[in-house]
Amino acid sequence: MVLAELGSKINHALRNMGTASVVDEQALDACLKEIATALIQADVNIKMVKQLRDNVKRQVQIEDLAAGLNKKRVIEKAVFSELCSMLDPSTEPYELKKGKSNVVMFVGLQGNGKTTTCTKYAYANKRKGYRPAMICADTFRAGAFDQLKQNCTKAGIPFYGSYTETDPAAIAQAGVDRFRQEKYDLIIVDTSGRHKQEDALFEEMREIEEAVQPDCIVFVIDGSVGQAAYDQALAFKKTVPVGAVIVTKLDGHAKGGGALSAVAATDSPIIYIGTGEHIDQFEHFEAKSFVSRLLGLGDWHGFMDKITDVIPEDQQPDLIEKLQGGTFTMRILYEQYANIMKMGPMSQVMSMIPGLGGDIIPKGADEASHERMKHFMTVMDSMTDAELDATDMKIFQEESRLRRIAMGSGRPAREVGSLMQEFKKMSMMWGKMKGLKGFSGKGGMSA
Ligand code: GDP
Numbered sequence: 001m002v003l004a005e006l007g008s009k010i011n012h013a014l015r016n017m018g019t020a021s022v023v024d025e026q027a028l029d030a031c032l033k034e035i036a037t038a039l040i041q042a043d044v045n046i047k048m049v050k051q052l053r054d055n056v057k058r059q060v061q062i063e064d065l066a067a068g069l070n071k072k073r074v075i076e077k078a079v080f081s082e083l084c085s086m087l088d089p090s091t092e093p094y095e096l097k098k099g100k101s102n103v104v105m106f107v108g109l110q111g112n113g114k115t116t117t118c119t120k121y122a123y124a125n126k127r128k129g130y131r132p133a134m135i136c137a138d139t140f141r142a143g144a145f146d147q148l149k150q151n152c153t154k155a156g157i158p159f160y161g162s163y164t165e166t167d168p169a170a171i172a173q174a175g176v177d178r179f180r181q182e183k184y185d186l187i188i189v190d191t192s193g194r195h196k197q198e199d200a201l202f203e204e205m206r207e208i209e210e211a212v213q214p215d216c217i218v219f220v221i222d223g224s225v226g227q228a229a230y231d232q233a234l235a236f237k238k239t240v241p242v243g244a245v246i247v248t249k250l251d252g253h254a255k256g257g258g259a260l261s262a263v264a265a266t267d268s269p270i271i272y273i274g275t276g277e278h279i280d281q282f283e284h285f286e287a288k289s290f291v292s293r294l295l296g297l298g299d300w301h302g303f304m305d306k307i308t309d310v311i312p313e314d315q316q317p318d319l320i321e322k323l324q325g326g327t328f329t330m331r332i333l334y335e336q337y338a339n340i341m342k343m344g345p346m347s348q349v350m351s352m353i354p355g356l357g358g359d360i361i362p363k364g365a366d367e368a369s370h371e372r373m374k375h376f377m378t379v380m381d382s383m384t385d386a387e388l389d390a391t392d393m394k395i396f397q398e399e400s401r402l403r404r405i406a407m408g409s410g411r412p413a414r415e416v417g418s419l420m421q422e423f424k425k426m427s428m429m430w431g432k433m434k435g436l437k438g439f440s441g442k443g444g445m446s447a
Helices: 003-020 023-040 047-058 073-087 114-127 144-155 168-181 198-212 229-239 262-266 287-294 300-310 315-323 331-342 348-350 366-381 384-390 393-397 397-407 415-432
Strands: 102-107 132-137 186-191 217-221 243-247 271-273 282-284
Touching: 003 023, 003 073, 003 287, 023 073, 023 300, 023 315, 047 073, 073 262, 102 198, 114 144, 114 186, 114 243, 114 271, 114 282, 114 366, 132 144, 144 315, 168 186, 168 198, 186 198, 198 229, 217 229, 217 262, 229 262, 271 366, 282 300, 315 393, 331 366, 331 384, 331 415, 366 397, 366 415, 384 393, 393 397, 393 415, 397 415
Parallel strands: 102 186, 102 217, 132 186, 217 243, 243 271
Antiparallel strands: 271 282
């Protein structure tokens, strides 16, 4: 998982404090020092780390906490909420509007993943029902238009650019005019990320902005940019009104913390993160969910996003109703396995489920867990409708029934037993979800 190392270091600091015999000012200081070191090692801007530390201390006021109160929990909550505030500038991102031509301009230095991200953004919104079109306003880099054309062709998205026109603002304007006329409702303008001089790059950006009057300007930054990220983001923000940030390459070895600091520099929220080169390796970003996952608390929001991504729209209300209803049956478990298998690596999906963290599936065990699920589904294939829909699990206490299911599926009896255990575990979790605040919406923990 993205930034997993940082998450485990923060957790370690919180756990250490939990085992301290007295949770006093000294224990809190030691804990905060450990968290601050972890954040700085992950390249989070030093000033922001100091602020987080001061804010937690102000929030907690350890000497004033009533005896008997779970101090560790209070501190954990304060750290959680400060990490969220660090990533959440409290400014809302621009919401695309149906029925108008939304113009979104992308800026960022070359190599940060801007063109790839434009395509991912277009594709993600195409799946949400928008009609995107893309414009290449980079006349500086030879091959920029070809790259955009290639990306667009693969994704089935119309594009506009020119091999002969040398004024990027003129291209951008012509492209926007054309796609507006053709009633595209999401017009994406990709700009240059490099020039002979920095001044020229920024001047060009300003001219394009003036020409197309975008509804939103997205700043794209590579997750592996370290402490320099803050100044880089600030330079862009000073030139054009950046309204949103996308952090790329948060897969692999990116420390990520530097780029996350771009939030403070631009006073703009992160709206997506890039987690791979492929067009759908792109995740919606929500600060609370992200911090929940970082601290191993799970992420309902991301989980629901994934679910709604793979389940046909007409089946979604039914599923959400079932989930919220909390009546769990073998048939629901069967459907969930089928859905989860469509969602991608199990460890990633499971890390989003609050309470499970990553530990239910050991690293590298994705394939084995897929196999296990397939076998469970085979077992369930030999159940009767009454068994699949039973809400009272007593019927599975009959030995003869379990033997029949095992025989019918050709799977060993112990596997039927494991499925029953799994069912019990999931059933309990579903029960908990019923009362979970914010289950259908945000985050895995209320701050
Ligand atoms: P631009 O110069 O800013 O337009 O950058 P490009 O879109 O050309 O991307 C530069 C390189 O980064 C390409 O090789 C992309 O495939 C790669 N890239 C972009 N986003 C991601 C990401 O989220 N993860 C990874 N691993 N690679 C990415």
